[in-house]
Amino acid sequence: MFWKFLDDVNFIARCKKYNIGLWQCPNFLFLAMGFLTVVAMFGTYFASKSFDDETVTIVSVTIVAAIILTIGSLIIRGVERIAEANVMKNEFISIVSHQLCGPLSAIKWNMEVLENDEFSDHLKLTSKQEVFLKNIKDANDKMLKLVGQLLEVNRIDEGRAILKSENIDLGEIVDQTIAELNELILEKEIEVKRRIAPDLPLVFADAAGMKTVIKSLVSNAVKYSRQKGKVEVDLKSTGRKIIFTVKDWGVGIPRYQHRKVFEKFFRSANEARYRTDGIGLGLYLARSIVENSGGKLWFESEAGKGSTFFISIPIAQKQF
Amino acid sequence: MSNPEKKKILVIEDDRSLQNALLEIISQEGFESESALDGEEGIAKIKTFKPDLILLDIILPKKDGFEVLEEIKKDETLKNIPVLILTNLEEVDNVQKALDLGATNYMVKSDFSLKDVVEKIRAAMK
Numbered sequence: 525m526f527w528k529f530l531d532d533v534n535f536i537a538r539c540k541k542y543n544i545g546l547w548q549c550p551n552f553l554f555l556a557m558g559f560l561t562v563v564a565m566f567g568t569y570f571a572s573k574s575f576d577d578e579t580v581t582i583v584s585v586t587i588v589a590a591i592i593l594t595i596g597s598l599i600i601r602g603v604e605r606i607a608e609a610n611v612m613k614n615e616f617i618s619i620v621s622h623q624l625c626g627p628l629s630a631i632k633w634n635m636e637v638l639e640n641d642e643f644s645d646h647l648k649l650t651s652k653q654e655v656f657l658k659n660i661k662d663a664n665d666k667m668l669k670l671v672g673q674l675l676e677v678n679r680i681d682e683g684r685a686i687l688k689s690e691n692i693d694l695g696e697i698v699d700q701t702i703a704e705l706n707e708l709i710l711e712k713e714i715e716v717k718r719r720i721a722p723d724l725p726l727v728f729a730d731a732a733g734m735k736t737v738i739k740s741l742v743s744n745a746v747k748y749s750r751q752k753g754k755v756e757v758d759l760k761s762t763g764r765k766i767i768f769t770v771k772d773w774g775v776g777i778p779r780y781q782h783r784k785v786f787e788k789f790f791r792s793a794n795e796a797r798y799r800t801d802g803i804g805l806g807l808y809l810a811r812s813i814v815e816n817s818g819g820k821l822w823f824e825s826e827a828g829k830g831s832t833f834f835i836s837i838p839i840a841q842k843q844f
Numbered sequence: 845m846s847n848p849e850k851k852k853i854l855v856i857e858d859d860r861s862l863q864n865a866l867l868e869i870i871s872q873e874g875f876e877s878e879s880a881l882d883g884e885e886g887i888a889k890i891k892t893f894k895p896d897l898i899l900l901d902i903i904l905p906k907k908d909g910f911e912v913l914e915e916i917k918k919d920e921t922l923k924n925i926p927v928l929i930l931t932n933l934e935e936v937d938n939v940q941k942a943l944d945l946g947a948t949n950y951m952v953k954s955d956f957s958l959k960d961v962v963e964k965i966r967a968a969m970k
Contacts, residue, residue: 633869
């Protein structure tokens, strides 16, 4: 507690962390203003005691008020600078991501041409060369996914998320997702148990968004499971809502990190030991998408025992 | 000599590596193709090449894709040529603007494979 307080008032370290000068740093300015207010109070008190003239008190109060006002405006300017830096950061991410999309799409399309039958027949690649070609393609797909996530996060932060809600069949999306993750599932030799209740009603949500969410949750479950582990995917109706559950017996998330799981760029301490890829945007995006569709996303997890993630989405009012 | 049987596609795209891949797949799919690297060259080629379909990028030198699209749709002799937008701008405002100006379809490059693009070309030519 005491150390935390000391850390809070250590304005030099704080201002250094934000990379701004002392006179632009709200932490320092706020402390300076507090100190000045206390000094001014005593000063005014003693001035009014020592001099009988009221003018002295009025002048000293006016001077103190002017100084406090000046520092106050400096604090506001400091806060504005931080807000401006945040806007600039978003713009920077947006520009860089857009610029990256061009060359990454070019690599993707040119790889596709190379893989096309007409070309690959002439190329006569050895199986080893094919593996390397596939490595390039996979790496590029990963980069495209990262850039896509960064752009999506920017859109959500700026309130420009593109969601098109319509009646969708979550069962179908779960099946598609498992099929798309087949390679990863086979690679880790994971047994995926899938239980989808029959005749599930449709939900009103964004199809592409929900697919991103489910894919992100199922692939996390597979990624953080141990080799030859088990993952359970469950979809059922409670009458008003559809509940999607994905459970794994993998590395889990330590309790002290639970409240940070849905934060931007969060990566669990024990996650980093198992995987080094990913930038910690998947769950942040997932929660935003689910909440924008009127649903909820939550989890239960214990380090070393595994995690269960839940989504609840309201059933569509009109079932067609 | 151009083959009258073959449908003609004009690709207006300033990134040569993207353009090359597009032209290759288009010719493999049996279309005849021409290309332009900027908006002005694009307008000129539309008039001489008389394409059956146009693939148009938005961020282009000299004249951007929106200006090119506007000119095509204003010209009575060209306005019926389907225009497919192929860009990396995914903002709703841009999509809406292009569709309002008369684009047949709007594709974000990073979301589409060449196979998808060919599918959209065939669908627009039906």
